[in-house]
Amino acid sequence: MKSWIAFWNILRKDMKNYYLKPPNISWGIIFPFAWTLMFFIRSQSSFDVLSILPGVVSMSILFGTTSMLAVTITFERKSRSFERLLLAPLDLNLLMLAKTTGAIIFGVLNAFIPIVFALFLTDLSVVNWFAALGSILLMAVTSTFLGLFIAVSVSEAFEAQTFSNFFRFPMVFLCGLFIPVPELPFFLRPISYLLPLTYGADILKSSINGSGDILPWLSFLILLCFSVFLFAFSTKNVKKKWIY
Amino acid sequence: MIKINILEASSLTKKYGDFTAVNDIDFYVEDREIFGFLGPNGAGKTTTINMLTGLAGITSGSVYLSGVNYTRETKKAQRLMGIVPDESNLYDELDGFENLTFCAALYGMEKRKREERAGRLLQQFGLAEAAKRPFKSYSKGMKRKLTIAAGIIHEPKILFLDEPTTGIDVASARQIRKLILDLNQKGTTIFLTTHYIEEAERLCHRVAFIVDGKIVRIGTIAELMKEVQQETIVQFTLDGDISQLMQAVTDQFPNFTTEILGENMLRIHSTSLIPLMPFMKFFEENNRVVFEAKMIRPSLEEVFVKVTGIELGKMKKEKEKKGAGGKK
Ligand SMILES: Nc1ncnc2c1ncn2[C@@H]1O[C@H](COP(=O)(O)OP(=O)(O)OP(=O)(O)O)[C@@H](O)[C@H]1O
Ligand SMILES: [Mg+2]
Numbered sequence: 012m013k014s015w016i017a018f019w020n021i022l023r024k025d026m027k028n029y030y031l032k033p034p035n036i037s038w039g040i041i042f043p044f045a046w047t048l049m050f051f052i053r054s055q056s057s058f059d060v061l062s063i064l065p066g067v068v069s070m071s072i073l074f075g076t077t078s079m080l081a082v083t084i085t086f087e088r089k090s091r092s093f094e095r096l097l098l099a100p101l102d103l104n105l106l107m108l109a110k111t112t113g114a115i116i117f118g119v120l121n122a123f124i125p126i127v128f129a130l131f132l133t134d135l136s137v138v139n140w141f142a143a144l145g146s147i148l149l150m151a152v153t154s155t156f157l158g159l160f161i162a163v164s165v166s167e168a169f170e171a172q173t174f175s176n177f178f179r180f181p182m183v184f185l186c187g188l189f190i191p192v193p194e195l196p197f198f199l200r201p202i203s204y205l206l207p208l209t210y211g212a213d214i215l216k217s218s219i220n221g222s223g224d225i226l227p228w229l230s231f232l233i234l235l236c237f238s239v240f241l242f243a244f245s246t247k248n249v250k251k252k253w254i255y
Numbered sequence: 256m257i258k259i260n261i262l263e264a265s266s267l268t269k270k271y272g273d274f275t276a277v278n279d280i281d282f283y284v285e286d287r288e289i290f291g292f293l294g295p296n297g298a299g300k301t302t303t304i305n306m307l308t309g310l311a312g313i314t315s316g317s318v319y320l321s322g323v324n325y326t327r328e329t330k331k332a333q334r335l336m337g338i339v340p341d342e343s344n345l346y347d348e349l350d351g352f353e354n355l356t357f358c359a360a361l362y363g364m365e366k367r368k369r370e371e372r373a374g375r376l377l378q379q380f381g382l383a384e385a386a387k388r389p390f391k392s393y394s395k396g397m398k399r400k401l402t403i404a405a406g407i408i409h410e411p412k413i414l415f416l417d418e419p420t421t422g423i424d425v426a427s428a429r430q431i432r433k434l435i436l437d438l439n440q441k442g443t444t445i446f447l448t449t450h451y452i453e454e455a456e457r458l459c460h461r462v463a464f465i466v467d468g469k470i471v472r473i474g475t476i477a478e479l480m481k482e483v484q485q486e487t488i489v490q491f492t493l494d495g496d497i498s499q500l501m502q503a504v505t506d507q508f509p510n511f512t513t514e515i516l517g518e519n520m521l522r523i524h525s526t527s528l529i530p531l532m533p534f535m536k537f538f539e540e541n542n543r544v545v546f547e548a549k550m551i552r553p554s555l556e557e558v559f560v561k562v563t564g565i566e567l568g569k570m571k572k573e574k575e576k577k578g579a580g581g582k583k
Binding site for chain 2: 012013014016017019020021024028090091092094095096097098099100101102254255
């Protein structure tokens with residue numbers, strides 16, 4: 012009970028102080044908004060909108076979540092207020108969950124920007140919403156933990172930004188968002204299958220336009236494994252590097 | 256009154272690679288006392304606090320806090336302590352009230368209770384008017400006070416204060432010392448570190464001298480003072496630089512210990528009475544004007560110098576570099 016009071020207050024403070032601040036709203040919301048517009052203007056028919064939607068949704072999630080951890084963790088670590096959290100009688104796993112849940116929620120909200128857009132442009136009744144929502148949530152979790160992984164591996168906020176771009180931009184091309192993985196040059200394909208976003212995007216494709224290549228349940232399982240691994244690794248890293 | 260130890264540390268050691276920051280120290284803190292760690296920069300004070308509170312891993316040794324084995328049940332022990340670091344680490348963008356209620360929430364306090372307590376503390380610490388201002392707009396002294404308030408919001412049994420008065424002005428430092436004494440009177444045990452000798456002497460019941468990661472002396476102020484009880488000290492202030500004169504002084508008065516205190520100040524130590532006239536005559540013969548000559552009652556300062564061999568001038572310089580906190 013006591014731990015949950017702490018959990019909820021950490022989450023609420025981060026939401027109020029970081030996520031709902033104008034610079035983050037612009038980065039987190041206007042950015043996906045801009046790309047949604049760009050892609051949809053280029054696509055001609057409503058069929059095109061459906062074929063592009065999974066990629067745009069995935070990108071919104073990826074960019075919305077990963078950039079946030081640089082602030083909520085790296086920045087707080089730099090200003091030493093993170094020490095306060097480490098000194099609280101709160102289990103480290105719960106603390107790290109509290110620090111990441113905000114980003115997950117933010118990522119999910121970001122995913123809906125292109126979806127709302129698409130609603131006006133095409134008929135979305137063919138979508139398997141159950142699978143789509145599942146993959147949006149799981150993708151938000153995985154990419155948040157990827158951001159966490161990056162945030163605890165660096166010491167400066169700008170390093171976190173640079174480092175996460177190092178991951179993000181190749182992912183946009185390698186995860187089958189716009190170029191299907193089987194059409195990539197064969198030597199790049201193994202890399203694609205090492206990236207979590209590939210699986211999330213694939214479930215989205217299956218559920219939105221039926222063009223997925225991997226069994227959805229397998230993708231779910233793999234995403235789950237990625238999440239658990241990234242989270243456990245990051246928590247261990249915090250213990251090792253920050254409680255030195 | 257029965258004395259209970261609230262904290263016991265044995266063979267506590269911290270190594271950073273090959274470097275030993277804290278070297279096999281033993282001490283205890285009694286319930287409801289103010290215990291001080293006194294030592295120069297880099298002595299290992301912060302490292303010790305970090306080990307006791309959970310920010311630094313313990314290389315070897317053990318800590319018991321209120322009977323809880325600290326290394327095994329860190330989180331349980333952390334519930335019992337309040338921590339005020341050497342630099343304020345509250346949230347710049349939150350106001351004073353929000354900072355306090357947030358810190359209370361970290362310890363699982365209910366909303367109504369934490370708001371009531373935050374209000375009361377802001378009042379007690381003279382910060383009520385600044386309650387709705389963002390932390391980043393606070394002065395250094397206000398920041399330190401709010402950080403102390405945040406450290407006690409959950410009513411800890413023991414409060415750790417790392418250099419509570421370093422880097423703030425004299426008036427705020429005095430206020431903070433008063434707050435510390437008040438807290439202690441109301442029953443909070445206090446562990447503090449400082450490199451101001453007078454501060455340790457004024458605030459603490461017991462003091463440990465720590466130098467290069469080792470505790471070199473530990474005891475109540477009265478116990479420590481025994482070391483210098485027989486000593487008399489006379490302090491001379493001259494008209495100018497005295498360094499060239501020192502050799503002549505030691506040659507002329509071989510039975511006294513001399514010590515340079517500043518550019519134009521020196522002290523004569525002896526276990527017997529020090530006659531003033533021969534010294535006055537000596538300075539006159541050397542064409543020096545004596546501005547001031549006074550007997551000094553031995554203080555903890557003398558004990559510290561005697562035990563650690565650290566020149567007072569050195570600690571004083573550090574003091575000036577770090578801020579104007581120490582003098583009263
Ligand atoms: N993370 C670290 N890695 C390596 N050495 C460290 C680390 N932290 C502290 N030290 C070293 O340990 C020694 C003790 O440092 P500590 O900060 O405990 O001193 P202190 O007594 O608090 O000094 P001050 O009065 O300056 O605060 C110093 O020599 C310091 O350089
Ligand atoms: Mg220190």
